[in-house]
Amino acid sequence: MQYLAIFASALSGALMAFQGLFNAELSKKVGLFRGNFYIHLIALFLAFLLYAFIPHPVMTEKLKFVDFLGGVFAPAIIVLVAYGIALSGTFKATIAIVAAQTFTAAILDNFGFFGLEKRPLSFQEIAGGVLIVLGVYLVMRTK
Numbered sequence: 128m129q130y131l132a133i134f135a136s137a138l139s140g141a142l143m144a145f146q147g148l149f150n151a152e153l154s155k156k157v158g159l160f161r162g163n164f165y166i167h168l169i170a171l172f173l174a175f176l177l178y179a180f181i182p183h184p185v186m187t188e189k190l191k192f193v194d195f196l197g198g199v200f201a202p203a204i205i206v207l208v209a210y211g212i213a214l215s216g217t218f219k220a221t222i223a224i225v226a227a228q229t230f231t232a233a234i235l236d237n238f239g240f241f242g243l244e245k246r247p248l249s250f251q252e253i254a255g256g257v258l259i260v261l262g263v264y265l266v267m268r269t270k
Contacts, residue, residue, distance in 0.1 A: 143208075144221050150205055151212035163205050193241060219266055226263045229256060 154162035211220035233256060239245035248256075 140225070143224075144217060147208045147212045147220065147224075148217050150209040151217075154206075154209040155213060159206050159209060162209060163202055166205055167202060222263050222266045226259050229259055 150162060150166055153165065156162075157165065208220065208224065211223065214220075215223075233248055233252065235241065235243055236246040237248050
């Protein structure tokens with residue numbers, strides 16, 4: 128089951144690279160904020176179709192403000208990714224994105240923020256993080 132989760136995560140990462148590229152191209156043609164609007168309009172339509180036609184569990188818990196923060200962050204993420212890719216290219220922007228995601232995820236897991244189970248970082252995980260930072264440094268030095 129863990130392999131399926133890793134595969135799903137890797138597939139999501141690959142799709143994010145394509146998404147960033149397509150969003151950057153759209154934003155070059157219509158502007159960052161209009162592009163962001165179009166992207167979210169399409170996403171809303173697709174989410175509505177999924178919601179309407181795929182069974183989902185009945186809500187049993189009361190929702191809190193933090194449960195909706197992903198929706199608050201989404202427009203900023205789309206704009207910032209499109210901007211970064213348009214200026215630095217897909218590879219460099221994605222390296223920076225992955226490094227920032229990794230660092231942030233490590234902090235969230237290590238301290239158990241927002242109700243996550245605390246998962247203290249191992250030596251190997253810290254070493255992997257250091258290698259990611261080194262990789263970002265090497266990539267950003269290229270022209």
